[in-house]
Amino acid sequence: MANRITINTDLTSGTINRNIYGHFSEHLGRCIYEGIWVGEDSPIPNTNGIRNDVVAALKQLNIPVLRWPGGCFADEYHWKDGIGPRESRKRMINTHWGGVVENNHFGTHEFLMLCEMLECEPYISGNVGSGTVQEMSEWVEYMTFEGVSPMADLRRENGREEPWNVKYFGVGNENWGCGGNMRPEYYADLYRRYQTYVRNYGENKIHKIACGPNVDDYRWMEVVMREAHGMMDSISLHYYTIPGANWSEKGAATGFSEDEWYSTLKKALWMDELITRHSTIMDKYDPSKRIGLIVDEWGTWFDVEPGTNPGFLYQQNTIRDALVAGVTLHIFHDHCDRVQMANIAQVINVLQSVILTEGEKMLLTPTYHVFDMYKVHQGADLLTTAIESQDYAHNNEKIPQVSVSASKNAEGRIHISLCNLDNDAAADVEIDLRGLAGLGVAVSGTELTASIKDAHNTFDQPEAVKPTAYHAFTVNGSTISAKLSPMSVTVLELISE
Numbered sequence: 001m002a003n004r005i006t007i008n009t010d011l012t013s014g015t016i017n018r019n020i021y022g023h024f025s026e027h028l029g030r031c032i033y034e035g036i037w038v039g040e041d042s043p044i045p046n047t048n049g050i051r052n053d054v055v056a057a058l059k060q061l062n063i064p065v066l067r068w069p070g071g072c073f074a075d076e077y078h079w080k081d082g083i084g085p086r087e088s089r090k091r092m093i094n095t096h097w098g099g100v101v102e103n104n105h106f107g108t109h110e111f112l113m114l115c116e117m118l119e120c121e122p123y124i125s126g127n128v129g130s131g132t133v134q135e136m137s138e139w140v141e142y143m144t145f146e147g148v149s150p151m152a153d154l155r156r157e158n159g160r161e162e163p164w165n166v167k168y169f170g171v172g173n174e175n176w177g178c179g180g181n182m183r184p185e186y187y188a189d190l191y192r193r194y195q196t197y198v199r200n201y202g203e204n205k206i207h208k209i210a211c212g213p214n215v216d217d218y219r220w221m222e223v224v225m226r227e228a229h230g231m232m233d234s235i236s237l238h239y240y241t242i243p244g245a246n247w248s249e250k251g252a253a254t255g256f257s258e259d260e261w262y263s264t265l266k267k268a269l270w271m272d273e274l275i276t277r278h279s280t281i282m283d284k285y286d287p288s289k290r291i292g293l294i295v296d297e298w299g300t301w302f303d304v305e306p307g308t309n310p311g312f313l314y315q316q317n318t319i320r321d322a323l324v325a326g327v328t329l330h331i332f333h334d335h336c337d338r339v340q341m342a343n344i345a346q347v348i349n350v351l352q353s354v355i356l357t358e359g360e361k362m363l364l365t366p367t368y369h370v371f372d373m374y375k376v377h378q379g380a381d382l383l384t385t386a387i388e389s390q391d392y393a394h395n396n397e398k399i400p401q402v403s404v405s406a407s408k409n410a411e412g413r414i415h416i417s418l419c420n421l422d423n424d425a426a427a428d429v430e431i432d433l434r435g436l437a438g439l440g441v442a443v444s445g446t447e448l449t450a451s452i453k454d455a456h457n458t459f460d461q462p463e464a465v466k467p468t469a470y471h472a473f474t475v476n477g478s479t480i481s482a483k484l485s486p487m488s489v490t491v492l493e494l495i496s497e
């Protein structure tokens with residue numbers, strides 16, 4: 001039986017904020033060092049120390065915003081250790097992540113240079129857990145003040161005359177956990193205090209982001225919103241998809257069972273309920289939805305690859321991850337009235353990465369390809385869509401087999417993304433396009449799929465999973481009939497005729 005989809009091509013229900021396609025980079029494992037920063041003397045081709053291959057691959061994704069320096073690392077990071085001549089920068093222990101020595105060679109100047117290369121907005125996470133108000137305030141002054149001041153002068157001494165534009169600033173990270181183990185009442189008071197000194201200098205207007213809840217901690221959301229909603233522009237939410245029952249049995253990134261395939265996708269879909277319920281609490285204090293919900297850490301979290309440093313969180317990335325990315329991005333689209341940004345964790349070599357590296361080698365993961373295929377939705381108008389999906393049943397449970405999202409861009413092009421969550425059965429879909437201006441549509445498509453459920457790219461076979469042209473559809477007037485391959489992500493492009 002067909003999955004029936006109705007798309008109102010003339011009815012939009014909001015704009016998909018392009019920041020939903022944001023990324024996250026932390027001083028963790030091989031994300032920054034090797035993944036991004038190799039240093040000017042490296043044999044790996046680089047520009048001012050930053051890998052050229054990685055910059056080119058990320059530019060292709062039109063990445064809108066990049067979060068840094070953590071994560072848990074942020075609340076132990078003291079920014080002044082990461083400025084000035086690199087040889088004399090302080091070395092510290094990265095206590096959270098593997099106990100390795102952090103030489104601070106990648107600091108504020110290097111990060112903001114990376115953002116300039118990527119043409120994306122920087123999103124800086126400030127240190128509330130172990131940093132002072134003065135330290136946070138001076139960081140903002142250092143980066144954004146144009147005139148004469150101690151921090152602006154110091155920036156000039158370090159070679160940067162003009163201030164940078166820094167729009168997004170997080171006041172703490174996971175302050176309910178690694179960022180200080182605080183109660184929401186205490187954090188809310190600290191937030192009010194710290195954010196006071198996060199100043200706007202000149203033209204630079206900072207979007208202040210409060211630390212929001214872990215997963216379904218609705219009390220945290222309630223208290224922080226109640227106490228501080230008038231002093232924030234956004235509040236964060238963190239939710240990771242783990243297939244296993246708990247953090248000590250997360251499950252492997254490859255070689256997993258059918259049960260784990262199913263539970264991963266089922267748990268990814270939980271994001272919808274989390275956003276709905278947090279947003280309902282936010283509505284109480286912010287009915288006009290001025291405040292954004294920023295899902296600044298999301299993605300799959302599996303057991304680390306055997307033989308790798310457990311503190312480095314390095315995991316492979318399969319077609320299962322591609323489906324997690326596809327359905328999660330659809331959920332963010334559906335909540336575009338509230339979700340203003342999201343940052344998948346993490347961009348390179350850590351958790352659900354879009355890029356993996358091994359020395360000078362680099363590969364693009366299945367998740368990368370979803371971000372590439374879906375970039376057409378960035379900044380587009382979300383079209384109202386209804387679906388009657390068949391079930392994907394497993395044991396005595398079921399989830400919808402098909403997930404869909406559709407948008408129309410400024411040129412009037414319509415893009416429909418479709419995920420078939422079932423790794424065994426194809427899905428017949430019938431798409432009824434209502435409200436088309438012309439007589440019909442010209443349709444083209446791209447598909448990402450695989451023949452085994454843990455298909456992934458390796459440094460020997462970097463293109464085992466990659467998008468291909470998709471032709472398994474027919475168009476009859478305003479109806480598209482398509483057959484989605486098992487475990488697939490498909491994007492259709494429609495041009496009105």
Ligand code: AHR
Nearest residue numbers: 070071072073173174345
């Ligand atoms: O992304 C890895 C870690 O997960 C981050 O450092 C932290 O914020 C979260 O717990």
